[in-house]
Amino acid sequence: MPLIGYARVSTEDQTPLPQSQALKSAGCAEIHEEQASGGSRARPVLARVLERIGKGDTLVVVRIDRLARSLSHLLEVIERLEAKGAFFRSLTDPIDTSSPQGKFTLQVLGAAAEFERALIRERTKAGLASARTKGRVGGNPGLRARDPAALRKVRLARQDGYMERLNETAQDWVPHVRRLRPDMAWEDVLRIVNGPLPRERQWTQSRLLRAVNAYVRDGFLPETVLGRAGRRETD
Numbered sequence: 001m002p003l004i005g006y007a008r009v010s011t012e013d014q015t016p017l018p019q020s021q022a023l024k025s026a027g028c029a030e031i032h033e034e035q036a037s038g039g040s041r042a043r044p045v046l047a048r049v050l051e052r053i054g055k056g057d058t059l060v061v062v063r064i065d066r067l068a069r070s071l072s073h074l075l076e077v078i079e080r081l082e083a084k085g086a087f088f089r090s091l092t093d094p095i096d097t098s099s100p101q102g103k104f105t106l107q108v109l110g111a112a113a114e115f116e117r118a119l120i121r122e123r124t125k126a127g128l129a130s131a132r133t134k135g136r137v138g139g140n141p142g143l144r145a146r147d148p149a150a151l152r153k154v155r156l157a158r159q160d161g162y163m164e165r166l167n168e169t170a171q172d173w174v175p176h177v178r179r180l181r182p183d184m185a186w187e188d189v190l191r192i193v194n195g196p197l198p199r200e201r202q203w204t205q206s207r208l209l210r211a212v213n214a215y216v217r218d219g220f221l222p223e224t225v226l227g228r229a230g231r232r233e234t235d
Contacts, residue, residue, distance in 0.1 A: 006059060007062065032048075054085075
């Protein structure tokens with residue numbers, strides 16, 4: 001079972017050496033290092049690792065915050081690994097998806113994530129209702145002031161929500177995109193994707209392209225699917 005290490009640091013002032021040494025001591029046959037902000041999904045090294053990792057491999061990190069910036073992001077990556085028959089292990093957290101205990105921990109994390117989302121929804125509703133009764137205008141003051149930090153936080157939250165919705169429908173379109181692109185034009189791929197789906201679940205080409213771009217960005221699909229399709233042969 002090959003162990004593949006991933007080490008990430010946030011700034012140029014940090015060094016991944018301590019993480020890499022810990023991963024090497026844990027038996028990782030290869031180690032990939034990346035310098036990227038924890039709040040950013042732009043992780044080209046991680047994307048390449050996720051694309052190359054194969055059945056039976058295990059992705060290893062020193063801590064889960066080196067891999068993911070949120071619980072939902074962590075679950076997305078682990079789902080991607082499971083789809084390829086691969087595993088995930090954190091050296092300092094009780095997560096090893098190759099073991100029954102690790103799988104149970106993952107199930108607890110998934111339930112916690114859903115519970116957290118439900119709490120946020122309820123608190124938001126209650127807060128808006130309370131504000132209305134007091135005559136206050138709803139909304140984030142930072143957003144009204146166009147504060148960059150507030151805008152970035154909202155943008156990242158929207159990205160997380162969008163990816164969660166995509167993951168719920170991935171089985172409808174990811175296998176077709178992976179198999180047919182870039183050999184087949186998008187309009188033909190769209191027709192095949194929509195073929196078995198009821199009308200209310202069918203995709204438009206713009207929605208499908210947005211979903212594919214998001215999966216490519218996060219390393220869940222290879223960049224090759226976005227390549228130009230070959231010309232159709234004419235009689």
